[in-house]
Amino acid sequence: xxxxxxxxSPKKSPVKATVTKKTTAPKASPAKTKRxxxxxxxxxxxxxxxxxxxxxxxxxxxxxxxxxxxxDVTKAAGVEWGQIKDKxxxxxxxxxxxxxxxxxxxxxxxx
Numbered sequence: 001x002x003x004x005x006x007x008x009s010p011k012k013s014p015v016k017a018t019v020t021k022k023t024t025a026p027k028a029s030p031a032k033t034k035r036x037x038x039x040x041x042x043x044x045x046x047x048x049x050x051x052x053x054x055x056x057x058x059x060x061x062x063x064x065x066x067x068x069x070x071x072d073v074t075k076a077a078g079v080e081w082g083q084i085k086d087k088x089x090x091x092x093x094x095x096x097x098x099x100x101x102x103x104x105x106x107x108x109x110x111x
Contacts, residue, residue, distance in 0.1 A: 045104035048097035051090035052081055 049057075056077050063080070064073050 043108070045101055045108055048099075048101040049094060051087055051094040054093050054097070055081060055084075055087075055090045 056074075059077065059080075060073065063076050068076075
C-alpha cells in the first residue's frame with residue numbers, strides 16, 4: 001500500500017517592517033545630574049591609619065621580594081595579617097592615631 005503524499009503548504013515568510021524610530025537625546029533630569037567632585041583641602045589633616053596599615057608599614061620590607069608587584073606584596077601581607085592572633089599592639093597604635101586625627105580635625109574646623 002502506498003502512502004499518500006503530504007501536501008506541503010508553502011511557508012509564509014514573515015514580512016519585516018522597517019520602522020524607523022525617532023531618536024532624541026535623553027533629557028537630563030535635575031535629580032540625576034552628576035555633581036562635580038568636591039575639592040579636597042590640602043591643609044586638612046590626614047586620616048588615622050588602621051592597625052593593618054601600621055603593621056604593613058613595619059613589615060613591608062620583610063614581605064617584599066625581588067620581582068614582586070605591589071598587588072603580590074599586599075596579597076601576601078593580607079594572608080599573614082589574617083594569621084596573626086594578637087593584634088592588640090597595632091590596634092592600640094591605631095586608636096592613638098585616631099585620637100590624633102580627631103584632635104587635629106577639631107583644631108582645623110575651628111579655623
